[in-house]
Amino acid sequence: DQQVKQNSPSLSVQEGRISILNCDYTNSMFDYFLWYKKYPAEGPTFLISISSIKDKNEDGRFTVFLNKSAKHLSLHIVPSQPGDSAVYFCAATSGSNNNDMRFGAGTRLTVKP
Amino acid sequence: NAGVTQTPKFRVLKTGQSMTLLCAQDMNHEYMYWYRQDPGMGLRLIHYSVGEGTTAKGEVPDGYNVSRLKKQNFLLGLESAAPSQTSVYFCASSQFYKYEQYFGPGTRLTVT
Numbered sequence: 001d002q003q004v005k006q007n008s009p010s011l012s013v014q015e016g017r018i019s020i021l022n023c024d025y026t027n028s029m030f031d032y033f034l035w036y037k038k039y040p041a042e043g044p045t046f047l048i049s050i051s052s053i054k055d056k057n058e059d060g061r062f063t064v065f066l067n068k069s070a071k072h073l074s075l076h077i078v079p080s081q082p083g084d085s086a087v088y089f090c091a092a093t094s095g096s097n098n099n100d101m102r103f104g105a106g107t108r109l110t111v112k113p
Numbered sequence: 114n115a116g117v118t119q120t121p122k123f124r125v126l127k128t129g130q131s132m133t134l135l136c137a138q139d140m141n142h143e144y145m146y147w148y149r150q151d152p153g154m155g156l157r158l159i160h161y162s163v164g165e166g167t168t169a170k171g172e173v174p175d176g177y178n179v180s181r182l183k184k185q186n187f188l189l190g191l192e193s194a195a196p197s198q199t200s201v202y203f204c205a206s207s208q209f210y211k212y213e214q215y216f217g218p219g220t221r222l223t224v225t
Binding site for chain 2: 004032034036042044046091100105
């Protein structure tokens with residue numbers, strides 16, 4: 001069963017606008033969440049993370065929001081740039097076994113110039 | 114620093130053949146992982162290792178074996194390949210008790 005879900009396979013936004021990528025999870029034991037970015041023919045690279053003790057974490061143009069009661073997190077990219085075009089994976093894990101990380105299926109973001 | 118490297122990049126196997134994928138990392142990371150990625154699905158953990166000489170099963174371990182004889186290397190073996198093992202395989206590593214994982218570029222395996 002998929003414990004981490006990204007229901008939007010793709011998203012297209014205009015350069016300079018906000019990109020919002022969403023992620024839902026079902027396992028209430030998850031307490032640490034990450035976003036990875038993946039370009040074609042490369043491995044995923046870590047982008048930003050958030051612990052369950054926080055509801056927001058910001059790093060430059062990237063902000064992750066966590067709503068524990070809804071089991072939902074989102075990644076905001078402002079402003080979006082063409083170089084942000086990639087597949088974004090949401091991942092979740094539990095502090096009791098941080099080696100078992102579960103990934104969503106990914107959302108392909110296209111930022112149009 | 115090469116980071117995480119994977120060998121080979123591409124491979125085509127016939128059903129029943131065997132092969133080994135090699136992962137190497139030069140970051141002195143304790144933990145290493147093997148994932149597979151299939152269309153419409155996220156990365157799924159096959160096996161992982163928390164140190165030299167230790168391995169453990171992940172979410173989808175059947176049909177695979179692993180070994181970690183040296184800290185910097187993590188090998189993934191397919192003893193008798195099946196078409197269901199057609200996938201892109203990613204290796205990753207991480208520091209002791211850190212969540213962020215560093216990924217290799219992937220190996221695209223096709224089993225006919």
